Amino acid sequence: MKNKKLFLLLFLVGGICIPVWAKSSDDCVQGIFEQQATDETEITADEAALERWLDEHDAWYNAVCFGEIDINSQFNWQTALHVAAADGLYGDVCLLLDEGAVINELDLWGQTPLYLVEVAYDKSVIDAETYNRIVELLETAGANSTLQTDLGDSVQAIRARRREREQAVSNLINEINRMEIL
Secondary structure: OOOOOOEEEEEEEOOEEEEEEEOOHHHHHHHHHHHHHHHOOOOOHHHHHHHHHHHHHHHHHHHHHOOOOOOOOEEOOEEHHHHHHHHOOHHHHHHHHHOOOOOOOOOOOOOOHHHHHHHHHHOOOOOHHHHHHHHHHHHHOOOOOOOEOOOOOEHHHHHHHHHHHHHHHHHHHHHHHHHHHO
16 A cells, blocks of 8 residues: 655754654655765664664554554654654545544644644645645544644644635735726
8 A cells, every 4th residue: 555645754953843744755765865875974873773763664654554563652752643644645534543543642742633633634744625625624533623633723723724824815916906096
């Protein structure tokens, strides 16, 4: 089963943890090897460790989806439902819910699968149709949109910010159209 996944890489820069999203392990690894080619250096231990981690992640995810290990087991502090929801994998979300995945399970950062779908949609990782299908599925299964992450954010807060952005864009377009009429 070959699925597209969303990978979250955390980089420590000046004491601040910076999250970077990549649409595939190939994007992550390709970036590493491109940097390596420009520097004309050999692969470092960190790069090899990242490649091993990506392989282990894929093996764990597939083992969960094929029922070989507990459906609610975690890898890198997230369940397969977190990963499938964030990646926009509607079929996998259906399968995992049917098999008993815990809908409001929190990851290490206090994020639920529903929260990760919202973040993925805001970052244009998943399209509107996939977003709507997964949100409907998760909410029908009992996903809680009021739960707050460890940083105090929530699904409701993300949706409110999205509405504000959409309203600001609409106001700007209306203003531009009004100016063109004058």
